[in-house]
Amino acid sequence: MKARIYVFLKPKVLDPQGKAIEKALSTLGFEEVKSVRAGKFFEVETGDVPPGKEEETLREYCRKLLVNAVIEDYRIEVIEK
């Protein structure tokens, strides 16, 4: 399976990296920039996963390791089963 997992801060959580980029872009003359939020993503390649269990498997990776559920949300995208 090939998949992508997107992890991002929940909307109400302060994002200092995004804020810094916002200001830096402004300073560089891009005054149209209103807001920037930063997130991360992971491209995952696995061997065979039981058919129909792709999303469940990826959710397990998120719960056990990739996502801090207190402050982060995630979205998964299966590219190739």
Next chain:
Amino acid sequence: MKARIYVFLKPKVLDPQGKAIEKALSTLGFEEVKSVRAGKFFEVETGDVPPGKEEETLREYCRKLLVNAVIEDYRIEVIEK
């Protein structure tokens, strides 16, 4: 305009974060995991951008600030003009 910018390491560049996650998932019992590559993304919201210049504007953000062209590539996605 609303847009997303995805920034990722070029395929031949070593990705220590991805490698660490790969090993951690294995250690947690997810032995099907073959490879993990880590990247980042930015959700950008701007005021009005001249029509037709959306992609060009985002490319400028990348070139001037967000992307290190020596080791990184990027992909842009305009969500709302």
